[in-house]
Amino acid sequence: RKRLLEKGIASKEVLDRIVCPIGLDIGSVSVNEIALSIVSQLVAFRRKRSLDAASMAYSKL
Numbered sequence: 001r002k003r004l005l006e007k008g009i010a011s012k013e014v015l016d017r018i019v020c021p022i023g024l025d026i027g028s029v030s031v032n033e034i035a036l037s038i039v040s041q042l043v044a045f046r047r048k049r050s051l052d053a054a055s056m057a058y059s060k061l
Contacts, residue, residue: 004010023037024044044050 028034028037
């Protein structure tokens, strides 16, 4: 982050939008599961859903 700012590669506003690490913590092991966790996080962001609310919706199983 610091190097990107110092070199002028990205502004603070752009860097503030970067989420790292990406993907929901679903215990992914395989490549397919990691991809699913990333896509799930992107869908939640696109739909403006709170990730806490999404995980709590099914916690009473």
